Amino acid sequence: MRTRLAVLAIGFSLLLPTAQVAQAAPETGVQSSSQGDLTGRAAAIAGTPKQILSTIPVVSPLRNGFKQGLFPSLTSKAKDKRGCTLYNQMLIKLATKTPRVGGGCKLTGGLWTLDFGAKTTTKPSDVRLTKLLPDAYIWGQGASQWTPAQRSAFSTAVSKVSSSSKMRSRPRPIIDYSGNYIINNISNYWIVSRNNIAMTNRILNLMINNADPDQIELARLQLTAPALFQAWTVATLMNLKAWGLSLSPNMAANFQVNLDNCLAEICKINYTVPNEGSVFNIVAVPQIASEVAVENPAILASYSAPTMPAVGRDLFGIHAPADWFSDVKSGTEGPTDPATIPTVPVGYVRMWDTETTWRDLEPTKGTFVWRKLSKQIETAQVLNAKVMMVLGGTPAWAGNGSAADNPKSIADWSAYVRAVACKYGPAISSYEIWNEANLQTFYTGTPAQMADLTAAAFKEIRACNPNALVVAANTTSRATGSFGTFFPAYLEELKTRNWPADAYSVHSYPTASGGADDRIRGVAQFRTMLALSGAPFTTVFDSETNYGLAGLGEGKIDITGDKAMALLSRSYIDSVRYGFGSTFWYVWTKSPDPKFGIQLTPANTDEQQAWRQTYDWLIGAQLQRCATPKDGLVVCQFSKGAENFSLVWYGDASDASPAFTPSKGYFGPLGSNCQTLRGADCAGILNGTAPLGFMPVRISGAPSAAAVAIPASISMTPEGVAVGLNQTTTLTVTVLDGAGKPVFDQEVRATATGSARFEGGNTVKNGRTNAQGQLTLSVTRVGANAAQVGTITVVPDTGAASLKATSTLSAPTGIVLKTAVVFAVSQGTVTGTAPAFAGSSIELVVSSPAGVFMQRRFTVSVDADGNFKKNVLPVRPGFTVYAIDNPSTPTKSNTLIFR
Structure with a gap:
């Protein structure tokens, strides 16, 4: 699926009764702040809704474990000392003018602003109180690990909002496209009129029934009440941001479009969003967990400083079960079959499907068979690679007969781990406690029992090999049921044992038809779980990955050629993006393995080429940043010594042959040389004569001479539009070069005369075109004369007087x-x-x-x-x-x- 990079709005739900104001801030980019009314709180973030949106991680929801009653309910009959239920308590907190509270919690003398400023009322009976987002959505986007006290704080906190904008204070019709609406409160609740309660219920029901609502359904709701939906978007945006929650992918994409098209002032002004979650020790979903790259067209203009350490050989892990002639009776161990030794550069080898589990090493209690493990380690040493050993797999004598049994005796387990760690010492660099412990196929014990095994192994390994990493039992990500239940519970048990692990690992196999973007979903959820559990920030591994694997209702899919190359390469590039220490490809084999979609054998030359080329690109490089200039296009920038380079791709191999042909010079500031995964030159992409697809390419070298495209034409649509007085419309300016290609980042100057006005007055001096060569202008027709015409004139800042376009605003002739x-x-x-x-x-x-x-x-x-x-x-x-x-x-x- 195409990555929808424009992450977006976030909501602001919170503040407690004692919380300070979420203030409007100066018009700047998103920035941290701890000034003013936010003294004593964690750093706030300031910016417009779109800017704040770009800081919200986008993560596919996990609703496992949710049930009604986990959050406070407005239907609760419990009362405070005034006799007020939660419903009335929230009415009091959300009032524009605080009401008097009489006997039986009768409210009088209050004032409520409904529908985000559309109207006001003094009658509590006119107010309909509802939630911005349903509890199930909040749970799935980061609240699943919250305590009851944290969920209560989120549900009941309220803060008054002030703004330096000049929005009208009188009530406005909710479908008035002039967009003069206000957000009086930052809260999980909002107050609506009786006329709009049906609309709000439709929003809530859509999100209750769909963990990630369909964008078409969201768009239909937006058309029903566009202004109300826009105001709800901004309020929701700020609420989520303040509490450190994430957005689901479809919601994020809808919010982005909504904000792009929003002309209302509430979508344009700056807000300061306090870090409310930190007040209650809530861990925010980390930005590194986001499934999508941050929207940032400026990444095409220049490089920046490194943000990550240099990539080492450890990143390129693999499974490579060695094969050799072995005669147990004579003790003869022949040389390893060369076909089972990878011919690609490898930094780490994981021991799995190598007949080296506990069940293999200690078939009877106290009797160890070391020859196979020793031979596998010897093969890894030939590759100059580190070794990760998987410890689990219970012998029949230690359990009830199945390798998936929890050992009956923790002492037996400890003795086994001690024997391995003490025998091999530094020859084994890391120990993974168990393979896919969330699946009954591999483990039938409880999360608490697995935590006990982890703690016991940690103690033994530390005693014999203190430099080895102890990797917690890993989890799969695509079996979302057990992933969302077993793994969080296991992390919670590890927490109670003071985190007896040095690292954590996931198996990121996507669905059979899924691509690299689908793999990222599981990685994002894994990263989110670790953060929300409070796990120490440490090494993370993807200890198994491949594509096309059958399961979850799909058969196996064979993947070859360009798609296989792209997916293999993306796996390692994306692992750098998400901070993985090592990613272990499954599997190198002498002949094809029928279970997997992508094969890595001596005969698979395309896949080997992709591996080597990606290895060459990444080893020694430091990641600067990854971002998207346009939907589907990802740019990851790196430093290697004194050189800067970018890895760039468009779409995913699972998409229907996506491609993007940039204009000449589009990537100019990034470099003048282009190299494909096959090692070939791709100058056509830089020259605007060849498309960029899902296969990553490397752009490097000095900026190209054609980095700055020369505008040859400018147009504005519509050329004429009928607009009522004090009504706002949008005009689209398009700048093209001589070849008819979009000119990116071109400064455009605009002038308004007659009855036309921009938000900031009569001129726009620093408007710049986007990747499509377009700039959107919001224009309002003002004045006392209903018939007066307004004119907008735009020119690119090139000095060429002949390049200009105009549009006129006139009075509507109809009704x-x-x-x-x-x-x-x-x-x-x-x-x-x-x-x-x-x-x-x-x-x-x-x-x-x-x-x-x-x-x-x-x-x-x-x-x-x-x-x-x-x-x-x-x-x-x-x-x-x-x-x-x-x-x-x-x-x-x-x-x-x-x-």
């Missing part, structure tokens, strides 16, 4: 209905614009759903600005309304349905 809302029994309000009829009147035609039982006409006056508003009755939800100017020769408006 546009904006809202049709039922606000009381049988009463409704209709609003709209009719600039051409300013100072005169028009008629509204209201009909029952069937259109024949009732139809009534209402005369409404249009003010000097071309706006109108009319209360009508009788009307109910489902009735329709349209407007006309003259019954005999009507100019008819759009039709709305009363909500």
